[in-house]
Amino acid sequence: xxxxxQTAAPRKLRSVRPVGTRAVLVELDDLxxxxxxxxxxxxSPLPGQVDVxxxxxxxxxxxxxxxxxxxxGARLQDVELTPPEAADSSLVVIETVYDGEDxxxxxxxxxxxxxxxxxxxxxxxxxxxxxxxxxxxxxxVGENQALDVPRRSSPRTAVPxxxxxxxGQYSAVYPRKSPxxxxxxxxxxxxxxxxxxxxxALVRPGDRVQYRAVREVVTxxxxxxxxxxxxxxxxxxxxxxxxxxxxxxxxxRKGFGPLxxxxxxxxxxxxxRRGNRLVGNPSSAAAIETVNGGLVVEAVGDQVIAVTGAPxxxxxxxxxxxxxxxxxxxxxxxTVAMATPFALLDGEVLSxxxxxxxxxxxxxxxxxxxxxxxxxxxxxxxxxxxxPAPLRIGSQVPAGGLTASTVVGSPELQPDFPGTDVTVxxxxxxxxxxxxxxxxxxxxxSQEWLVTPQSNRVGMxxxxxxxxxxxxxxxxxxxxxxxxxxxxxxxxxxxxxxxxPITGGYPVIGVVVDGHLDRAAQVPIGGRIRFxxxxxxxxxxxxxxxx
Numbered sequence: 056x057x058x059x060x061q062t063a064a065p066r067k068l069r070s071v072r073p074v075g076t077r078a079v080l081v082e083l084d085d086l087x088x089x090x091x092x093x094x095x096x097x098x099s100p101l102p103g104q105v106d107v108x109x110x111x112x113x114x115x116x117x118x119x120x121x122x123x124x125x126x127x128g129a130r131l132q133d134v135e136l137t138p139p140e141a142a143d144s145s146l147v148v149i150e151t152v153y154d155g156e157d158x159x160x161x162x163x164x165x166x167x168x169x170x171x172x173x174x175x176x177x178x179x180x181x182x183x184x185x186x187x188x189x190x191x192x193x194x195x196v197g198e199n200q201a202l203d204v205p206r207r208s209s210p211r212t213a214v215p216x217x218x219x220x221x222x223g224q225y226s227a228v229y230p231r232k233s234p235x236x237x238x239x240x241x242x243x244x245x246x247x248x249x250x251x252x253x254x255x256a257l258v259r260p261g262d263r264v265q266y267r268a269v270r271e272v273v274t275x276x277x278x279x280x281x282x283x284x285x286x287x288x289x290x291x292x293x294x295x296x297x298x299x300x301x302x303x304x305x306x307x308r309k310g311f312g313p314l315x316x317x318x319x320x321x322x323x324x325x326x327x328r329r330g331n332r333l334v335g336n337p338s339s340a341a342a343i344e345t346v347n348g349g350l351v352v353e354a355v356g357d358q359v360i361a362v363t364g365a366p367x368x369x370x371x372x373x374x375x376x377x378x379x380x381x382x383x384x385x386x387x388x389x390t391v392a393m394a395t396p397f398a399l400l401d402g403e404v405l406s407x408x409x410x411x412x413x414x415x416x417x418x419x420x421x422x423x424x425x426x427x428x429x430x431x432x433x434x435x436x437x438x439x440x441x442x443p444a445p446l447r448i449g450s451q452v453p454a455g456g457l458t459a460s461t462v463v464g465s466p467e468l469q470p471d472f473p474g475t476d477v478t479v480x481x482x483x484x485x486x487x488x489x490x491x492x493x494x495x496x497x498x499x500x501s502q503e504w505l506v507t508p509q510s511n512r513v514g515m516x517x518x519x520x521x522x523x524x525x526x527x528x529x530x531x532x533x534x535x536x537x538x539x540x541x542x543x544x545x546x547x548x549x550x551x552x553x554x555x556p557i558t559g560g561y562p563v564i565g566v567v568v569d570g571h572l573d574r575a576a577q578v579p580i581g582g583r584i585r586f587x588x589x590x591x592x593x594x595x596x597x598x599x600x601x602x
Contacts, residue, residue, distance in 0.1 A: 075566030191248025298349030365413025425455030521546030
């Protein structure tokens with residue numbers, strides 16, 4: 056049965072643009088059309104639809120595969136929009152103390168008195184149009200435009216959690232301490248994001264909200280706690296040295312984009328799957344992801360381990376070689392091969408050397424890493440703080456019982472990993488390539504980009520010859536995805552990885568194809584990247600439905 060109505064009437068969508076191979080971006084004329092399409096797709100999902108990410112003037116639809124996304128793009132070309140159905144959710148009341156630092160400035164910008172600003176803010180019902188920026192941050196649109204004010208010219212480096220703010224036509228509450236450029240008019244004790252609740256987000260897209268002025272903030276306590284390896288005395292691995300950064304990762308959490316939660320998960324998914332396969336786990340089991348060597352772990356009980364990813368030296372030392380300072384002494388020991396299952400007996404110590412090429416390793420333990428799931432995943436999200444905390448000296452990594460086979464796998468060959476040579480990444484142009492002239496686009500693809508030390512799991516920051524925009528002004532925030540090559544005003548690309556923000560306001564000149572994200576994850580700091588355009592990989596052409 057069709058899940059959208061096809062009609063010969065004039066099309067309602069301005070355009071449908073490809074976003075790499077796994078998503079399409081629908082441009083609409085106004086926020087009401089955004090809400091209508093979001094409502095339609097949430098009520099009647101298209102086949103293969105994974106996520107619907109609404110924003111100011113666009114809706115990004117993510118598909119489960121390239122073929123599903125192509126079909127979604129084709130179906131969306133003929134969608135007829137109708138007004139969204141009336142929300143059946145109850146009204147969420149947010150008690151607010153109106154004493155924000157920018158309250159007087161907002162009064163001056165709007166021509167109202169301070170009391171007038173409060174009266175307008177509390178005297179209307181706000182609707183959560185979309186989420187983004189951070190989990191629990193809902194962009195709320197009001198019933199009138201009386202409080203439409205510009206963002207601050209100089210963003211604050213730290214906005215307190217609970218700050219009630221205005222930015223453009225939207226109101227929002229900052230769920231956690233973070234940088235921000237919105238105008239602060241008050242504060243609330245309402246917990247906008249609380250993992251201790253069955254529904255962590257206090258407000259979700261489509262919800263109705265009313266602010267109520269109060270004299271005092273009352274903050275409800277939360278029992279939510281970030282899960283952390285280190286609280287179990289059972290079998291597993293004890294961290295003697297976490298190296299530069301070691302995290303628990305699985306294949307990530309899906310379907311929470313509308314709440315502002317990115318997928319996270321292993322950056323090199325193929326290496327994680329390979330490690331799990333070698334020790335007899337399901338491919339989605341959690342493992343340790345570590346960067347640039349230096350990880351040292353001690354077996355607590357006999358364990359079966361496999362290390363995949365960047366080729367490196369794996370050394371096993373007997374218990375007597377463990378010192379009392381949380382490290383492992385150098386000396387005699389045996390080496391084991393990469394991508395090969397091996398026994399790590401109780402008290403033995405495994406050390407990972409610096410990679411010969413590549414950047415990330417995955418330490419899989421038979422049974423998987425057994426830490427609590429958060430939103431259906433054991434992955435650590437470094438941007439939002441969701442999931443297990445980074446490993447530290449003394450952390451206990453508990454082994455679980457999540458196995459898929461009674462036997463371990465045979466040794467496997469690993470692919471080549473990036474080294475000193477240039478790594479080529481295939482890119483689908485757009486969705487905002489039209490913000491650049493041909494000279495800038497040619498420069499993107501002709502030069503080698505250097506991976507800088509400012510890179511992390513959120514994104515790879517690249518250095519080279521800056522690109523100049525052909526279009527001035529700002530792009531309204533819209534959905535983003537892993538692989539997006541975003542272009543800030545300075546003209547130096549940022550390649551989004553798994554922990555990227557859900558929405559962004561800089562134009563995306565191209566999107567790395569999904570199959571090359573594992574390769575990108577292994578490019579080390581100081582490595583070089585060349586982008587190669589592959590328009591034929593696009594899931595759908597750019598279709599303009601309105602003139």
